[in-house]
Amino acid sequence: MPHPTPASNSPADKFTFGLWTVGWQGRDPFGDAVRAPVDPVETVHQLAKLGAYGVTFHDDDLIPFGSTEAARDQHISRFKKALAETGMKVPMATTNLFTHPVFKDGAFTSNDRSVRRFALRKVMRNLDLAAELGAETYVFWGGREGAEYDASKDIRDALDRFREGFNTLTTYCRDRKYKLRFAIEPKPNEPRGDILLPTIGHALAFINTLEHSDMVGLNPEVGHEQMAGLNFVHGIAQALWHNKLFHIDLNGQRGIKYDQDLVFGHGDLLNAFFLVDLLENSNYQGPRHFDYKPSRTEDMAGVWASAASNMRMYRLLRERSKAFRADPAVQAAMKDSRVAELALPTLAKGETYSDLLRDRSAFEDFKADATAARGCAFVQLNQLAIEHLLKAR
């Protein structure tokens, strides 16, 4: 394994991984598991050695569904010990509301009310643990909240129930003084034919209707937006603009198809570059969380190598972004492209629409054809970016 020596990553990078990522056994719709289960304790130690900052988990990753109280305590205690030994953090936790067949029609939005109640209880229980472990973010991926058939579920009712669930749970956390903020993770489809809140946009709109909407933001995932053919950089920019980027899931996807969960940067490389460029030039301070699946072709050595590749890719892209921004030729090209002019308000300070109406240069005397003739010089700027990405300058 030629790449990253552990020393090269640092907890300051805030690289985190889900237990379920390196722990994925490779079961897919057409194939059986290819790898043995990984003990979460081992995961904590291995990732610490690779220089990660922390781990994240679904309740069932740590404590198998249906465990007794005693077994549960035992799992938690071993996990805490590993954290203590390594200094690894748990900045995020989440609930598995999708694996057990009881969630086949959803959790918060199952047509079956008893399932919805069970789901709320399952979340509350894990919120307690998340708070105890010091997590700051609690993720909600509603992978089973959706439908295959339009007659089987009134989406307006489903959104009512979804909102009810969030309102109940934010109240619960507030009352208990948990420091947790919630982060919704959108996805357009798979495992349901169509999933509720399919994109960053739909989730942002939904959040606005919540009782404690300040507590609720997003956990967007690279591949999920790309499964709808959307530009992930645009989506993250809009999330940042709404101050709702609470957490982020980094991975790779090669176009509109099944959810691939490749290593970060192993999908759309250009978009990954611009994503890192955006994140590093934003006020986002949270973890760089890798939510990927080590390919089914890999053995455990390959699993750990692939974990390292995620971090290596992020650091490489960060380095290239810095060089890109620092290059005077890039700054000149950005000026040619008038990038900064977009930050300038369209109306001058204090100008009203009445003033604008009186400004003949804005309309009556505006030279549309001459203005149209000016080139934007966008292709050159893009070429420069790619050359920095490729270290060709």
Next chain:
Amino acid sequence: MPHPTPASNSPADKFTFGLWTVGWQGRDPFGDAVRAPVDPVETVHQLAKLGAYGVTFHDDDLIPFGSTEAARDQHISRFKKALAETGMKVPMATTNLFTHPVFKDGAFTSNDRSVRRFALRKVMRNLDLAAELGAETYVFWGGREGAEYDASKDIRDALDRFREGFNTLTTYCRDRKYKLRFAIEPKPNEPRGDILLPTIGHALAFINTLEHSDMVGLNPEVGHEQMAGLNFVHGIAQALWHNKLFHIDLNGQRGIKYDQDLVFGHGDLLNAFFLVDLLENSNYQGPRHFDYKPSRTEDMAGVWASAASNMRMYRLLRERSKAFRADPAVQAAMKDSRVAELALPTLAKGETYSDLLRDRSAFEDFKADATAARGCAFVQLNQLAIEHLLKAR
């Protein structure tokens, strides 16, 4: 032409068409115009004969870009006369901010500030006309607001400018006491590589940040959401849930590809059926607006026939939806599928999360496996819906 006699459609159906739809000359990225321009006056008369309720227009559809004031008045006056003669309404108008090369990098979000100012003025001018013609809705399709290259535009700045534009224009309308409401029309891409506010969700989220957000809603288009692989029925349901379905663009699209603008129902027929089923069972009272393009293979007789086909499809689907809802077998199947149970709050009236925590039946005594074993009977329900669509029951 075998189908709809004019008598079969009625203004009460509120069927409307854009001047640019039947007026499309068939120019596409690889081909020249195949049909002569259509005089808007003729369009008004023809559509009236076919039983439509009204027409809609972009400023430049009615008044060619760059017309003198005198020519402008003449165009408007002829158009009004045709409306008066036919009783046709103009429930919606919009601005062409995409055809002229000056908008090649956008209108409200062009990097060039002078273009942004010109765009606002162009809109204000047509708002006056829209108000004068009695329009209730003013649509904003920001087809050029976007980018091909991630370095060329800071999306956060672009959203600032987009918001500034809307705030300026809503203030303008309020001050002038125009009855107009604004409706944003999302689209994921084409003609830009990625368009801002690419889906219903993104636009809903954006609207929440506006100064007069109550005045601003959506004009979703069937094909635009389907170009992102999203379920249009889900999108419309969420728009209705937010009380933001101000207008709707009906047409047909066959999957994720270029924007096809087929006749309504000539794309994803099942989704069109469930869309009509949703609209007719919602509080949406607005026009059923067809924003389609008569295929380039058609002559003018084919154009008018295709216009009629849109209305015929809507009426057919409406009739099938009624039969579907009225069928006792469907009602029984919906019960089997527990569709109504989703309207029931998850917590009982007055129940708190503390009560839920105390309810051992919700968690400690919950029979997950037994509950999971119950079938949802969704496929049968879907089969019934299709059989009603096909008039096979």
Next chain:
Amino acid sequence: MPHPTPASNSPADKFTFGLWTVGWQGRDPFGDAVRAPVDPVETVHQLAKLGAYGVTFHDDDLIPFGSTEAARDQHISRFKKALAETGMKVPMATTNLFTHPVFKDGAFTSNDRSVRRFALRKVMRNLDLAAELGAETYVFWGGREGAEYDASKDIRDALDRFREGFNTLTTYCRDRKYKLRFAIEPKPNEPRGDILLPTIGHALAFINTLEHSDMVGLNPEVGHEQMAGLNFVHGIAQALWHNKLFHIDLNGQRGIKYDQDLVFGHGDLLNAFFLVDLLENSNYQGPRHFDYKPSRTEDMAGVWASAASNMRMYRLLRERSKAFRADPAVQAAMKDSRVAELALPTLAKGETYSDLLRDRSAFEDFKADATAARGCAFVQLNQLAIEHLLKAR
């Protein structure tokens, strides 16, 4: 369950199902099994009751991977007994070369030669059984023959090995006088990032290079072509044109996303209609094979109901196609659209290119603009088709 009485389907319809279809337990990438395994013997009896003509199987559907010889004989003998009792046929069989982890990098094209050898042996063994059971078609779905990473496999070598595999197996069958014909089932992706022979076209081209190419044809699947955004009707038409439609997999898919395997007609309904219209007006005499998955939301009653829905959909679409073709208005519309003129050779009988060069009406005197002005009347024809599909005429 309101629909098809068993009496309504008949063995003459040649409806067949894979054991793995109704037997699917609902395990997906994010969820555990929701249904118990179904005994193949029960499947045979249930499908017979529903009016099916036969069943098909992968070796491992009938005989679990790794069974002893004795267990294998027992499984086969029980299965034969059920066939004899019901009169059900086994017109097709296939090999499971994807579930066991050993196939994680493919079977015939695994980089590991020992896997390739094992795969050939596994196929040969099941070819013997298929022949014994009277199957006429042997399907090859190379779901694991592919890659996620372009450096990990030389596709030219892979195609060499794929060809070698087919050549070995066709020789084997010829030598043993098996009546089996081979049918390749293309798929673009899932479970591999990119699968070899991703479409009908790629497989047709490959077949031309085989030693006994006359023995090898296609088994196209509705959803697989639609996962690449391709028109399935066009694909089947091309397969028929090459005389290579040996078998067909019917199901439903809602656009470009993960493989959905819905009930036939529950996806793109219009395309399903035109598919049945094409099949029923072609020389295809083979089974109408449903390769679908009963949704994970269904219990066993829902499974059998969904099986019945597939057959019901086919019969409905067949009935509508007949009415469409018989309608004089349709025939007139087809004439308007010059559909039959396409069957007329472009050069007259005996005409050479030299004659064509001398024909001034073909070029020098050709009226391009006047010819272009003629409408094709395609939209009306499509509207008529939809109205027949909807029984609205």
Next chain:
Amino acid sequence: MPHPTPASNSPADKFTFGLWTVGWQGRDPFGDAVRAPVDPVETVHQLAKLGAYGVTFHDDDLIPFGSTEAARDQHISRFKKALAETGMKVPMATTNLFTHPVFKDGAFTSNDRSVRRFALRKVMRNLDLAAELGAETYVFWGGREGAEYDASKDIRDALDRFREGFNTLTTYCRDRKYKLRFAIEPKPNEPRGDILLPTIGHALAFINTLEHSDMVGLNPEVGHEQMAGLNFVHGIAQALWHNKLFHIDLNGQRGIKYDQDLVFGHGDLLNAFFLVDLLENSNYQGPRHFDYKPSRTEDMAGVWASAASNMRMYRLLRERSKAFRADPAVQAAMKDSRVAELALPTLAKGETYSDLLRDRSAFEDFKADATAARGCAFVQLNQLAIEHLLKAR
């Protein structure tokens, strides 16, 4: 313009451009032209200065549709002069069978026989010119050969007519001793809803049915295959495997959407890298032809800069591919991944299936679980490739 000095490209690179690429005026489905027409003579001179090897053309790029004989001669003579002055070659030519409205329903497969005859004549005329100019390849992009509606065209008849057209034209060329080879350019859709021969595979299969199939190969385009979500590298590998890569169109596309025609490498960068790696390690000797469109945002300076970017990208990727192949760590990783083992026949030299049946190690004694446990180490290899692409090693 910061990048490639003309000196850096060389005719030996065989970089070529279509007249229609840099000459694209920026007319799109929603917008008017943004740039003036470019004189082909200027294009020849400009591209020569940038270091290109040659230009290619559609008949109508050089000689406007409907020109008189005299005007035609004049256009050709000026063009020849420019070629002579610059030493630029014309390795490929093609026919415009899509812009004029007469081709709205296709050329070789129009339902209108007179259009089919006209199309053949239009091609023959330009074949003469292509041969005269020394072209080696004649491209057929059947962009209008397709349909929006399944009832409007029998695809089997259409394929008959398509074949008839090719057979007529190959005979014409053979009789005239033209050195031209034909290259079909597949595309899945746009401008038609579905285009015939939508992928590399479909075209390869079709070619096998032609009278002079040895004369006919492919001209695949990056973006066209990616519009169907297919891996372009896989497609080119299969084309090479069939010895049918006669020419290639390089450009960029960002996923499944409208045809973008970006600069080569400005779309899926990883796939572009592996494409160059494949081409440079194959027997393909033809031009590296850029079929792109300078973005509509660019002025003429931007057009020429974007042309240079295409060549720059190719050279960069070629350089990185060389370093990748030369790195001993890569060679070791390839060994770990058993890449070369796939070139080894599955059966030993002289081994028959009977020998294989007797080899107990291949089946009876095969250790499936142990073999499955070996990792393929594909992710590391991919990481190494990306690091070479990024010059990070």
